[in-house]
Amino acid sequence: MTDLHRLSIRELSEGLKQAQFSSRELTEHYLKRIAQIDPKVKSYVTVTAEQALVEADAADAALKAGHAHALAGIPLAHKDIFCTQGIKTTAGSKMLDNFISPYDATVVAKAKAAGLVTLGKVNMDEFAMGSTSESSYFGATGNPWALDHVPGGSSGGSAAAVAADLAPIATGTDTGGSIRQPASFCGLTGLKPTYGRVSRFGMIAYASSLDQGGPMARSAEDCAYLMNVIAGHDTKDSTSVNKDVDDYVANLNGTTVKGLRIGIPKQYFNVAGLDADVKARVEESLKKLEEMGAILVEIDLNMTEAYVPTYYLIAPAEASSNLSRFDGVRYGYRCENPVDLMDLYKRSRSEGFGAEVQRRILIGTYALSAGYYDAYYVKAQKVRRLIQQDFLKAFENVDVIAAPSAPTTAYKIGANLSPTEMYLGDIYTLAVNLAGLPAINAPVGFDKDSLPVGLQLIGNYWSESQLLSIVHQYQQNTDWHTKRAAIAEENA
Ligand code: GLN
Numbered sequence: 001m002t003d004l005h006r007l008s009i010r011e012l013s014e015g016l017k018q019a020q021f022s023s024r025e026l027t028e029h030y031l032k033r034i035a036q037i038d039p040k041v042k043s044y045v046t047v048t049a050e051q052a053l054v055e056a057d058a059a060d061a062a063l064k065a066g067h068a069h070a071l072a073g074i075p076l077a078h079k080d081i082f083c084t085q086g087i088k089t090t091a092g093s094k095m096l097d098n099f100i101s102p103y104d105a106t107v108v109a110k111a112k113a114a115g116l117v118t119l120g121k122v123n124m125d126e127f128a129m130g131s132t133s134e135s136s137y138f139g140a141t142g143n144p145w146a147l148d149h150v151p152g153g154s155s156g157g158s159a160a161a162v163a164a165d166l167a168p169i170a171t172g173t174d175t176g177g178s179i180r181q182p183a184s185f186c187g188l189t190g191l192k193p194t195y196g197r198v199s200r201f202g203m204i205a206y207a208s209s210l211d212q213g214g215p216m217a218r219s220a221e222d223c224a225y226l227m228n229v230i231a232g233h234d235t236k237d238s239t240s241v242n243k244d245v246d247d248y249v250a251n252l253n254g255t256t257v258k259g260l261r262i263g264i265p266k267q268y269f270n271v272a273g274l275d276a277d278v279k280a281r282v283e284e285s286l287k288k289l290e291e292m293g294a295i296l297v298e299i300d301l302n303m304t305e306a307y308v309p310t311y312y313l314i315a316p317a318e319a320s321s322n323l324s325r326f327d328g329v330r331y332g333y334r335c336e337n338p339v340d341l342m343d344l345y346k347r348s349r350s351e352g353f354g355a356e357v358q359r360r361i362l363i364g365t366y367a368l369s370a371g372y373y374d375a376y377y378v379k380a381q382k383v384r385r386l387i388q389q390d391f392l393k394a395f396e397n398v399d400v401i402a403a404p405s406a407p408t409t410a411y412k413i414g415a416n417l418s419p420t421e422m423y424l425g426d427i428y429t430l431a432v433n434l435a436g437l438p439a440i441n442a443p444v445g446f447d448k449d450s451l452p453v454g455l456q457l458i459g460n461y462w463s464e465s466q467l468l469s470i471v472h473q474y475q476q477n478t479d480w481h482t483k484r485a486a487i488a489e490e491n492a
Helices: 009-017 023-041 049-065 106-113 156-163 180-186 220-230 266-270 276-291 304-325 341-352 355-368 374-394 419-424 430-435 464-477
Strands: 044-047 075-079 117-122 169-173 189-192 213-217 261-265 295-299 400-404 439-446 452-459
Touching: 009 023, 009 049, 009 220, 023 044, 023 049, 023 075, 023 117, 023 156, 044 156, 049 117, 075 106, 075 156, 106 117, 106 220, 117 156, 156 169, 156 180, 156 213, 169 220, 180 189, 180 439, 180 452, 189 220, 189 464, 213 220, 220 439, 220 464, 261 266, 261 276, 266 304, 276 295, 276 400, 276 439, 276 452, 276 464, 304 355, 304 374, 304 419, 304 430, 341 355, 355 374, 374 430, 400 464, 439 464, 452 464
Parallel strands: 075 117, 075 169, 261 295, 261 400
Antiparallel strands: 044 117, 169 213, 189 213, 189 439, 400 452, 439 452
């Protein structure tokens, strides 16, 4: 079969169960595509071809024996922020260029236990700081829809790999939008779960109170399959929550769109810098949901202006603390010929970290320093609480909240946005992480340059099933999620 890469996760699962093809054939098919097409996209940092085939054979044996998990034998790509035993984990940084983790992240371990086959590790902004994936030490990744554009970030490699059909599904992480924005830029569906739903164990920390892993795929249905594998309590992550996990696949039709109240925040659609095409496509998608029976309700989210400054204080503060472990002593990059300990620390960190990471360490350290701590960090924490309350108040009247995922479509590679311009592009995604809420991106059309546009739906705590279900039903009534970039149509 030459078009195995066109099958959905459900179709792959059924095909494998019915022995229409083997996991080895499927895995070889993807490895061949990666070898031929990824040199143009550059989504993979590491391809684990040999190990993938060993895993595929094991899945085939389990399938034959009739005791395989629903996803056994299906390939996936992991963002290079998830620790993988025996395979390099770089977090897109020179600092970890040679780091081989002695253990698997819980997300990786769960994927392995379900029989998923790891194709490799995909590119990302250095330590997940960025919105373009250009800050990676390994260079930029191309957007499959226009290779001279960015795929978004920080999970840009995950998005590009799926959008070019170089993996059927991928893991991503979202600290301030890093699943939703690349999904939006690449025309995919991506879910940022409620904080605490997916274990952070073995996921290299950026800002621990905001970080959350989740699925990136073509459709809500595909995301639901991966959520069924990765969600759940983990005693190794003290912030993971001990709460029953839904069967996300079984619940795909569990929410009725008829009568569903969708909040439209006034403030969100008046943001300076909201592209006219993005606005139009998002409004059309809302109209479609309205035709399907949803009720659109205008709401207020009064704290909108505070999102960017609050996030860009808290995230760097936590990052400066988390990244202090990379000191040239314990593991990671160490400079050559240090003259003394201070020199070793200084040069290891200035040579090992890129510019954006250093900027955030400086900002974060400043915000946490004695004398400024109350004025900046404590103040930001108080505003964070107000942002959360703003959402909780809104959810008294509506079921979900709609927004664009990003004010624009994908930027050109090398557009060289100033840090502030780039941070402002995160306006629609940051508050969800500050409040710990779940949110999903769904593709809803294209701009005048044929670049994808995404709709974001934000839910109340633990509403992953509801979000997936709404998008699933939208996708039963539209075909945006089935559109493929020309490069994905290429046969290897
Ligand atoms: N663009 C945001 C940042 O640079 C979000 C990144 C993320 O979610 N990891 O912090």
